[in-house]
Amino acid sequence: MGQNRKEPVPHEDLRVLKVLNQKEDRDLQRKLKTLDKQHSYSRRTLQLRRERLVAEERRVMMVKLCQPKATLNIALKEIREHEVAASHFRRSIHTSGGALPSNTPLYPTKGSGPAEHSRSVSAPPTRRNFQSSVSFVQMKNIATIDSISEKEVARRRQKARDDMERRKQLQWETLHKRVAAFIQRLRDKDNMESFDKNT
Known part of the structure; x- marks a missing residue:
């Protein structure tokens, strides 16, 4: 008789446990x-973010392709300006203090001195040397700028890849932890259900 009186208690516990399990199921879902x-x-x-990085990489590549051409045009413009400035400078020297007298023959004669002859012979190489030195300096600057540009593009590309991989790794670890906890x-x-059934 005492055991029969205690039977409703386990049934009530099972009903409460079932309600709690259903609530937990809803929470988990x-x-x-x-x-x-x-x-x-x-x-x-x-x-x-990947699409933005791809677009940024394309833009950087376009800059990389167009920048050397723009740099070359700027360098060629500077070379022309140097040549024009040098030409004006030589012309001013020739017309001011270095002009030849009217009675001085244009070509050296038998009695002309060696100084005038050497001056007329050495003038063209000086101009060629000046132009070649200017061109060499400008081309060297172009090579330096191109090298810096390539290094900067590579650095930005690597930084973008590292940032993207870091974000993916962080989000993957967070998602993995949540799934593991679930x-x-x-x-x-x-x-718990197996334990309740056994008891």
């Missing part, structure tokens, strides 16, 4: 949907 939404959002965010809750729930 809601958390699972939340994790799924967060995972989808993370994937969309990564995709958008699976652990399911296991704990299964263990």
Whole structure:
């Protein structure tokens, strides 16, 4: 008789436990949907960031392709300006203090001195040397600028790849931890149900 009076208590406990299990199921399902939404959002965010990085990489490549041409045009313009300035400078010297007298023959004669002859012979090489030195300096500057540009492009590209990989790794670790915690809750729930059935 005493045992029959105690029978309703386990039934009541099972009913309460069933209600609690149903509530926990709803909570777990809601958390699972939340994790799924967060995972989808993370994937969309990564995709958008990837598209932006690809667009930025294309823009940098266009700059890399166009910059040497622009640099070359600037260098050639500077070379022409140097040549014009040098030409004006030589012309001013020739017309001011270095002009030849009217009675001085244009070509050296038998009695002309060696100084005038050497001056007329050595003038063209001086001009060629000046132009070649200017061209060499400008081309060296172009090579330096191109080298710096390539290094900067490579550095930005590597930095973008590192940032993207770091974000992906962080989001993957966060998602992995949440999924592991969710699976652990399911296991704990299964263990509790098995324990209740055994008892």
